[in-house]
Amino acid sequence: MVRLGTGIGWRPEIADAVERMPAVDWVEAVAENVCPGHLPESLLRLRERGVTVVPHGVSLGLGGAERPDETRLTALAERAEALGSPLVTEHIAFVRAGGALTASPRLEAGHLLPVPRTRDALDVLCENVRIAQDALPVPLAVENIAALFSWPGEEMTEGQFLYELADRTGVRLLIDVANLHTNHVNRGEDPAKALAELPLEALAYVHVAGGFERDGIWHDSHAHPVPRPVLDILTDLASRVSPPGVLLERDENFPAPEELERELDTIREALTTGGAGRTEALPQPGRTEAHPEPVRTEDRPEPVRTAARAVPEAPAPVRERLALEQTALLSALVAGTPAPEGFDRVRLGVQARALAAKRADVVAKVAPELPVILGDGYRPAFLAYAQRHPMTGGYRRDALEFAGRLLAEGRPADAGARTELREWWQERSGPKPRSRRPGVRLARATRRVLLRR
Template sequence: MKPMAHLGVGIGWRPEIADAVERLPGLDWVEVVAENICPGHLPEALLRLRERGTRVVPHGVSLGIGGADRPDPQKLAALAERAVALGAPLVTEHIAFVRTSSPALEAGHLLPVPRTRDALDVLCENVRIAQDALPVPLALENIAALFSWPDEELTEGQFLTELVERTGVRLLVDVANLHTNRVNRGEDPAAVLDAIPLEALAYVHVAGGVERGGVWHDTHAHPVPPVVLDLLAALRSRVDPPGVLLERDDDFPPEAELAAELVAIRAVVTAGGATKSGGTGARDAGQRDAGQRNAGPEGSDPVNAGPQAAARPAAVAPDARPEPHRATKAARTRVALGQAALLSALVAGTPVPEGFDRPRIRVQARALAAKRADVVARLAPELPVILGGRDPYREAFLGYAKGRPMTAGYRRDALDFAEHLLVRDLPADPAARRRLTAWWRDRSGATPPRRIVRWARALAGRAA
């Protein structure tokens, strides 16, 4: 596998901090959310960064490459278009599923795939499809999760290692997500770092979060905690990362605080060096399992545990891979059934499938609903104003969301929410209702339903 080009230390570019990003000293590169930019109309601030030689990497969040269905060709084409428009050296996405096709449901969030042979076969085939459609290399990120799947057959290290060996895909290692999964799922970050092929590393994410009630929430809206910087140092002791990036998506701090976080990250990256190049985990499953079994007890310090003795051979290059095992139709069906049952429990209130931690699924369901309300409010800031403020809006939206799972993205969700209110002759204030009707009409391109149609829809909804 060819080494990745050196990226350096960077930050996630967001419109809210665009001016601050331009002024940050020593910034080497930025990452943009792919779905938030239009290739033909790149923001002026982003164009200025490119003109001065700052590299830009598109980071996708909606492909759902870990889903049971094959990747959407239109989404792949859009990701490829953004890579070309930005002159990007690679594109990145997540090892996650975000939707199901039967029933048609959207999570609006990255959900973990089961670490099973079926799910791995499906993921590997989906990765190959994506690689064939993209003009630059693809890297995939480990995600943060609130819960685990029952009856998993592979550890995180085994799953990621086999994914790399079978596809040649790069890895985007998020050390904040490693910490999240240590708190939420009891997984040892050192065991993961020891097991995975770090020679496949594309770059590293660093971000903040917060712990509430024994659950770590990967918010990207809090300062990077020392424990995450410790994990970055643990990774740095094993490999010299091609790039490290600070993610911040909300509650943006003053420019000086962003600059200070980048200074702290750079200090970790430049302090000392890797004890050896590439990953250090053992290839054979028995040795990897032994590494997991030998992890320290709860309360010990797994972050600073030394690398295991066995050296890992280089990952298989894409052009030297053996004939791939193709995901069977039966495997896709089994993965689809499991993901549909879980997602339906999370967003449609159906029973939680057997084997899942029910309290954790309830926490995840509430988090998904809250995120859905927040994203719709950001996309349609007029709605909270029309409804009298954040609290009345949130109460109305969460009531709507209980009976209406998202099926076509957040923008459609905002329109459906407005129509839901109008069908019920809400808001109660006539002036607010007229404003909501005008808002809905301007964006839907159609006349709001007449009163008789609203009654018919309301009656049909009650009957259902």
């Protein structure tokens, strides 16, 4: 088991600050945002200093009904090799649905969605994980995700689901304690019970992140300070096992470097407090069953983690059933179809709005000229577009289709902005870009918009 230490999520916005943090042992980079042939200079400098870099995938969709895409697996493997990483990580989630298994159009969620904790879903997930393990050059660890809603008819708790997954596949676990808190608020699941059921001997490392509560729902924003309840769960975890690594995630609203370092110090304090409790938790003479010991790593059977262990292939009817269930749910979230029976419609509405907002934010990042050209009208226009047009491809394609739809409708109303948008769309929609100077185009667009105001 690789001992990683204390780390932070590497993001371009805080790359310089991360490089200057003396006590950062390792970093994690979003795999899809890293090109193996053109690694960011910041990551290269960190690697030269001996800082471990772990690629963290977000688009594989291991919990989906279809087998993992070979191209995505190859890309993840390339990133692991380019970064010299000791492992790679992904999520226990589905991110797309539809397609051949359902004879319906493919839909993209644009975000991580929970899989049902059923035997069918577990069988499919186990096979998908083993396919990924066979394709990757280093060990794989999978992460529990946060959820706004529950699937009806679930057959296992999260801890039971993860335990069986680790036992059947030998996969390592990336435990996000912030997601345990999210599921406590949103789904009434006890974090302590989840930790007691988890196979902590399979732990690869831990995520810690912030969020916020609104109208009784916890949003895992990765844009706020880590709250005390999340640190308390980390302390509880550290009282049961010594985590090989702990990482602070922050994706937006980045604070000053000093604040990030203070958060890292607070995380270390929580680990120290938990470690002291772990020493005290050793069996004491005279302890009775009325006051049982916390479940500790050494009390659990070791999951079988041999590479040669075979995982049975999930039968086609199982994948088809799961595909139909996930497609019906995703269609309700992104295409406005009726909610499947048994789901909380209010919670699905919250999730649908969150997906649309996430989609608008990411499109604004991959196509930063659009918010500049459209100004304050960008967000309402995109959200209105998203309600009628589900995402069927990547975010760059989404940006092009959004711009093309606006132009087809004769928008925006301002003639200058419409001309600017048409030029932007034409430069990208043809077989070859009309310009290779995106920085210049963005600067020109910004200047023209400012002149119009």
